Amino acid sequence: MADSIDIAAGKTTQLVPGRQWAYWQVAGWIALIIALVALPATASGYVLFMATLVAINVIATVGLNITVGYAGLLSIGHSAFIGVGAYASALMAIHLGTPLLLNVMVGSAAAFLVGLVFGAPSLRIKGVFLAIATLAAQYSLYFVFQQWTPVTGGDRGLSVPQVDILGMGDKGFYLLVVAVAVVLCIASRNLFRTRIGRAFIAVRERDYAAQVLGIDVVRTKLLAFGLGAAYAGVAGGLMGAFLRIVNPDQFTLLASVFFLAAVVVGGQASLLGSLLGATFMTLMPEMLRATMEVLGPPLGATDVAGFLSPLREVIFGAMIVGFLYFEPRGLAGLVERVRALATRS
Amino acid sequence: MPPLLTIDRVSLAFGGVNALTDVAASVADGDITAIIGPNGAGKTSLFNITSGFYKPASGTVMFDGKDLLPLPAHARPKLGIARTFQNIALFAGLSVLENIKLGAHAQLKANAGTASLYLGPAAREERDVTAHIENNILGFLNLSEIRHRAVGGLPYGVQKRIELARALVMQPRLLMLDEPFAGMNANERLQMATYIRRCVTESRTTVLLIDHNMETVLGLSSHVVVLNFGKVIAAGTPDHVRTHSGVIDAYLGAA
Amino acid sequence: MLQFLEYSMIGVASGGIYVLAALGFVIIYKSTNVFNFAIGEMMMIGAYLFYAATGQLHLGWPIGILAALGGSMALAAGIERGLLQPLIGQPTIVLVMVTFGVGSILRGLAGMIWGPDIIQMPDFLPRKPIFIGDVLIPGKLAWGFIAVGTLSLAFILYYRLSRTGIAIRATSADQMTAESVGINVRRVSSLSWAITGLLTGAAGIVVGSLNGLTPTLGLVALNVLAVVMLAGMTSVGGVVVAGLFIGWFETLIGAYLGGAWQSFMPYLVVLVMMTVKPNGLFGEQRVERI
Numbered sequence: 001m002a003d004s005i006d007i008a009a010g011k012t013t014q015l016v017p018g019r020q021w022a023y024w025q026v027a028g029w030i031a032l033i034i035a036l037v038a039l040p041a042t043a044s045g046y047v048l049f050m051a052t053l054v055a056i057n058v059i060a061t062v063g064l065n066i067t068v069g070y071a072g073l074l075s076i077g078h079s080a081f082i083g084v085g086a087y088a089s090a091l092m093a094i095h096l097g098t099p100l101l102l103n104v105m106v107g108s109a110a111a112f113l114v115g116l117v118f119g120a121p122s123l124r125i126k127g128v129f130l131a132i133a134t135l136a137a138q139y140s141l142y143f144v145f146q147q148w149t150p151v152t153g154g155d156r157g158l159s160v161p162q163v164d165i166l167g168m169g170d171k172g173f174y175l176l177v178v179a180v181a182v183v184l185c186i187a188s189r190n191l192f193r194t195r196i197g198r199a200f201i202a203v204r205e206r207d208y209a210a211q212v213l214g215i216d217v218v219r220t221k222l223l224a225f226g227l228g229a230a231y232a233g234v235a236g237g238l239m240g241a242f243l244r245i246v247n248p249d250q251f252t253l254l255a256s257v258f259f260l261a262a263v264v265v266g267g268q269a270s271l272l273g274s275l276l277g278a279t280f281m282t283l284m285p286e287m288l289r290a291t292m293e294v295l296g297p298p299l300g301a302t303d304v305a306g307f308l309s310p311l312r313e314v315i316f317g318a319m320i321v322g323f324l325y326f327e328p329r330g331l332a333g334l335v336e337r338v339r340a341l342a343t344r345s
Numbered sequence: 346m347p348p349l350l351t352i353d354r355v356s357l358a359f360g361g362v363n364a365l366t367d368v369a370a371s372v373a374d375g376d377i378t379a380i381i382g383p384n385g386a387g388k389t390s391l392f393n394i395t396s397g398f399y400k401p402a403s404g405t406v407m408f409d410g411k412d413l414l415p416l417p418a419h420a421r422p423k424l425g426i427a428r429t430f431q432n433i434a435l436f437a438g439l440s441v442l443e444n445i446k447l448g449a450h451a452q453l454k455a456n457a458g459t460a461s462l463y464l465g466p467a468a469r470e471e472r473d474v475t476a477h478i479e480n481n482i483l484g485f486l487n488l489s490e491i492r493h494r495a496v497g498g499l500p501y502g503v504q505k506r507i508e509l510a511r512a513l514v515m516q517p518r519l520l521m522l523d524e525p526f527a528g529m530n531a532n533e534r535l536q537m538a539t540y541i542r543r544c545v546t547e548s549r550t551t552v553l554l555i556d557h558n559m560e561t562v563l564g565l566s567s568h569v570v571v572l573n574f575g576k577v578i579a580a581g582t583p584d585h586v587r588t589h590s591g592v593i594d595a596y597l598g599a600a
Numbered sequence: 601m602l603q604f605l606e607y608s609m610i611g612v613a614s615g616g617i618y619v620l621a622a623l624g625f626v627i628i629y630k631s632t633n634v635f636n637f638a639i640g641e642m643m644m645i646g647a648y649l650f651y652a653a654t655g656q657l658h659l660g661w662p663i664g665i666l667a668a669l670g671g672s673m674a675l676a677a678g679i680e681r682g683l684l685q686p687l688i689g690q691p692t693i694v695l696v697m698v699t700f701g702v703g704s705i706l707r708g709l710a711g712m713i714w715g716p717d718i719i720q721m722p723d724f725l726p727r728k729p730i731f732i733g734d735v736l737i738p739g740k741l742a743w744g745f746i747a748v749g750t751l752s753l754a755f756i757l758y759y760r761l762s763r764t765g766i767a768i769r770a771t772s773a774d775q776m777t778a779e780s781v782g783i784n785v786r787r788v789s790s791l792s793w794a795i796t797g798l799l800t801g802a803a804g805i806v807v808g809s810l811n812g813l814t815p816t817l818g819l820v821a822l823n824v825l826a827v828v829m830l831a832g833m834t835s836v837g838g839v840v841v842a843g844l845f846i847g848w849f850e851t852l853i854g855a856y857l858g859g860a861w862q863s864f865m866p867y868l869v870v871l872v873m874m875t876v877k878p879n880g881l882f883g884e885q886r887v888e889r890i
Contacts, residue, residue: 073693191457198443209434325683
């Protein structure tokens with residue numbers, strides 16, 4: 001209960017839009033969906049690849065934002081749960097040949113359950129302890145992926161059979177991923193129109209006051225964490241089928257830093273924030289690499305790749321620290337400021 | 346009629362310091378009962394025991410014939426116990442309406458699945474509870490105009506009303522108010538007293554309230570319990586308490 | 601039996617390093633309520649600073665130690681002053697996220713400056729093994745343990761007896777009361793970070809000398825977390841016992857069950873402790889007032 005300090009003013013989830021802004025907002029979302037559906041008609045293979053990756057990362061980020069942003073529980077092992085979803089789903093595809101959506105659902109359920117195994121002990125105590133438990137999950141699950149060779153294929157990983165959606169190849173896969181992402185975004189939005197989402201926020205802000213309203217704090221935290229892991233599992237299942245390979249190096253601590261940065265950069269407790277954060281974080285390393293390739297490796301470094309990996313660690317970390325310091329509401333907060341300016345004039 | 350809430354021989358200590366010693370008190374159904382006493386007398390500790398935040402070292406707390414002490418805090422509201430806090434415990438990240446809706450948490454049934462879909466019953470119960478609040482609560486407590494505002498910057502008196510609204514949505518049988526008049530001017534106090542009285546007459550709610558200001562409370566309540574240094578020093582009608590020598594000493598001594 | 605004794609001695613000796621780092625973790629938690637997830641990276645930077653001074657600038661080890669300890673103290677104080685002080689009043693989760701971000705930055709910086717490959721530190725601890733009866737302890741480890749043990753002891757005495765130590769303990773017990781009796785809570789926070797910088801820097805130098813130096817040296821932080829969970833977040837004395845135990849236990853598991861199980865041990869300890877005894881073996885059960 002010592003955690004229940006007054007929350008940063010930035011975490012206002014209920015915006016109070018003017019009517020006109022509401023129309024613009026709806027129009028904006030519709031335009032975005034049309035653009036997403038129309039994209040494959042014009043885009044190159046590379047753009048389509050990146051767009052699919054963004055959509056998958058959006059799913060994982062929306063999930064982590066439920067845990068970290070809305071419920072205020074720090075998970076620093078998100079990529080491990082993505083990994084659980086990826087392996088479970090890939091194993092289904094390889095050994096049972098079941099359809100992708102079923103595999104993804106099983107992957108999601110597996111991530112949810114594994115999440116509970118790591119979350120339950122720590123969430124009984126106090127929210128912050130989840131950070132330690134998820135760090136333990138990060139390393140121990142990585143270790144399982146790497147060492148349980150008969151099942152996971154060890155360091156080489158698993159190669160996942162190709163999925164062809166409606167005979168449309170990459171475009172079909174892209175459209176499927178976008179559809180799943182849209183559905184899950186709407187689902188997470190719906191959550192916060194009901195008692196479930198309100199309880200997450202209540203527990204984040206004042207757990208003792210939540211209790212006198214009849215909210216079971218431990219169960220609520222578990223649900224918020226489990227849902228985040230379940231979203232991660234979906235993202236993992238899609239990721240494996242998309243890249244057609246699942247190996248331990250996709251699920252490192254750096255990947256978890258990546259998703260935490262996506263939540264913080266985009267904006268905690270905001271759906272728009274998850275979208276912006278995941279997009280920004282997915283494209284940023286690409287731009288970084290492109291810049292590096294043009295400029296050549298910096299002094300002292302012999303190859304671009306060897307320099308890029310630690311540079312990413314620095315930049316992802318700096319994104320987390322910098323945004324918490326200068327704009328705790330993230331990119332969504334910036335959008336909100338622009339809106340405030342626009343509606344005032 | 347047996348009392349709705351019976352506190353019997355309750356003792357509580359923090360690290361060797363006795364916060365409450367053998368406290369006994371009862372709250373009659375349909376009444377307004379007040380607990381008064383100087384700061385640090387143990388009033389809020391008694392609330393926290395009833396809410397389930399503290400476990401007393403000894404004693405019993407019965408609500409409507411049920412033993413409350415084995416129940417976790419979050420199970421007690423379902424029996425019909427609601428409370429407010431001395432320092433106002435609203436959720437800054439939510440709007441006024443959403444804060445009040447939280448009072449209905451235990452009555453609503455949506456689970457993670459139905460909430461994500463937001464179709465059928467999950468959407469309907471949400472609309473129903475909103476309508477209930479808008480029709481019966483917001484107008485009564487004069488909060489309709491600000492229902493979509495964030496609670497953060499609202500004045501103290503308004504926040505107290507929001508917290509009362511949230512407790513009322515729970516349709517409690519026992520409403521526990523921790524210093525409902527704190528920080529209010531005379532006008533606001535009068536208004537708050539009216540709200541409390543109407544809760545009792547119109548919704549048959551039983552009220553247990555804490556205050557350290559005798560005068561406000563004595564006019565409102567029918568039964569008064571006086572605490573000092575964790576012990577009950579007097580209990581009875583306002584007139585009885587007003588003239589009780591120990592009470593006068595406690596207040597003069599404290600002042 | 602002789603082998604068991606040898607493993608045990610080696611284990612306990614390496615546990616000393618965990619004690620030192622865990623003391624740093626606990627001291628920050630006690631004075632500021634923050635989980636410092638950069639603790640491993642602070643160790644790593646201390647080790648690299650030592651390497652930079654001795655291996656790269658050839659300054660000799662006494663200066664190397666001074667430079668490394670001074671550098672890590674400055675780094676820790678800088679993190680506290682520059683990043684955490686301004687965020688006071690924010691929810692704990694924000695502060696913890698910042699330490700996690702800082703850890704990532706430090707790891708990346710080390711990779712960019714010194715590269716990903718393992719570096720052998722210049723030898724400064726005597727290599728000559730030490731015999732206790734028939735039991736052989738590698739020289740570096742023995743001397744490292746002596747250094748680490750001395751520092752831990754000095755710190756604990758300082759913590760128990762000095763005014764600063766008392767101020768830290770008072771702040772941990774009740775920040776408001778501490779403030780009201782004239783303790784400067786902000787200074788206590790800065791000071792505990794600086795002390796942690798010193799302790800982690802020293803622990804880093806010893807780990808680096810024993811195992812070599814890579815940017816992922818900070819992973820030992822997990823063993824440190826296991827120590828802290830076992831001891832209870834708040835118990836300085838408990839950390840000593842738990843640290844030595846974890847070192848011993850880990851080495852035995854590694855020796856008899858293999859390296860795979862050894863690296864799995866810390867997580868198991870963490871999860872089991874959370875399930876069975878969340879306040880640790882020596883932690884205090886706090887009554888939280890509302």
